């Protein structure tokens with residue numbers, strides 16, 4: 001993997017996603033390299049075309065963020081929307097850890113979304129600020145072997161589940177992002193996991209994008225085109241209702 005370092009001029013951006021006011025992305029690109037990842041639509045061509053193999057470290061982002069926050073109205077910050085803030089580079093770089101502290105010290109609420117157990121490293125900060133943070137795990141399948149194909153470098157779902165349970169047991173608000181939903185992939189056990197961890201379940205369909213021109217991404221896009229999403233969402237919501245799980249469409 002190629003890693004570049006860059007000094008940035010801006011750290012925080014506005015978010016149009018429901019419930020999120022801002023977004024901070026400590027990295028450009030993501031080493032997890034998920035075949036369906038839409039984040040490549042929001043970065044430069046060289047990174048998008050080599051998705052998963054090139055990551056830019058925004059080395060001065062904590063310092064820039066500290067300055068910017070003086071002039072930003074308080075709100076909810078997503079960490080992150082176009083990268084995984086806890087991808088393995090973070091272990092050494094510690095940008096996310098610093099950003100998390102800065103945001104909380106300045107009175108912002110932080111919503112973390114990740115696929116990585118590395119988030120446990122920051123449990124001290126999370127526990128101390130339990131009222132001001134929530135942690136979400138993306139889980140698209142519970143089959144580790146299949147996850148290895150669609151999310152080649154991401155920690156396995158079985159590892160994510162263990163971490164989700166630990167965080168939930170610490171009294172921190174958790175959620176699961178069942179998205180993109182993979183056509184034909186079973187969701188029942190994911191709903192049961194949401195029930196067990198008292199997590200809100202957000203869902204989204206597999207969205208077909210122009211970059212899905214080959215391999216598994218294309219194969220899944222073809223299945224998604226023919227898939228009866230209306231029926232699938234109905235079944236999902238019905239099962240959530242039976243179990244008493246709070247379920248929401250992620251982008252509506």
Ligand code: SF4
Nearest residue numbers: 030032033034037083
């Ligand atoms: S972990 Fe998230 S940001 Fe990273 S490649 Fe996968 S979907 Fe994209």
